[in-house]
Amino acid sequence: MTTTGKIAxxxxxxxxxxxxxxxxxGRAASxxxxxxEALARCQQDDDLADLxxxxxxxxxxxxxxxxxxADAVLGGTKVLGGTRGPEAGRGRRA
Numbered sequence: 906m907t908t909t910g911k912i913a914x915x916x917x918x919x920x921x922x923x924x925x926x927x928x929x930x931g932r933a934a935s936x937x938x939x940x941x942e943a944l945a946r947c948q949q950d951d952d953l954a955d956l957x958x959x960x961x962x963x964x965x966x967x968x969x970x971x972x973x974x975a976d977a978v979l980g981g982t983k984v985l986g987g988t989r990g991p992e993a994g995r996g997r998r999a
Contacts, residue, residue: 914940 916924924939933939967975 921936924933924936927933927939928936933942
């Protein structure tokens with residue numbers, strides 16, 4: 906069982922309203938659960954970004970040929986923002 910702790914945080918009013926609405930709509934058990942789930946997703950994103958950075962440091966940035974191969978194997982993919990190739994995703998991580 907995971908232990909929990911209690912902290913106080915300040916959030917922008919729209920985020921507070923969104924958390925309370927999620928609870929009202931049954932999408933979260935509580936505001937704490939909503940925030941916890943959001944932090945868990947953020948942590949997963951950070952972990953994935955770290956893994957990609959490790960791969961890039963080891964193997965370099967994928968070439969356009971690499972992306973073409975992946976598209977052919979996977980049947981084409983849609984990239985957020987429409988950017989394809991070595992410049993994809995750069996500068997998007999806060």
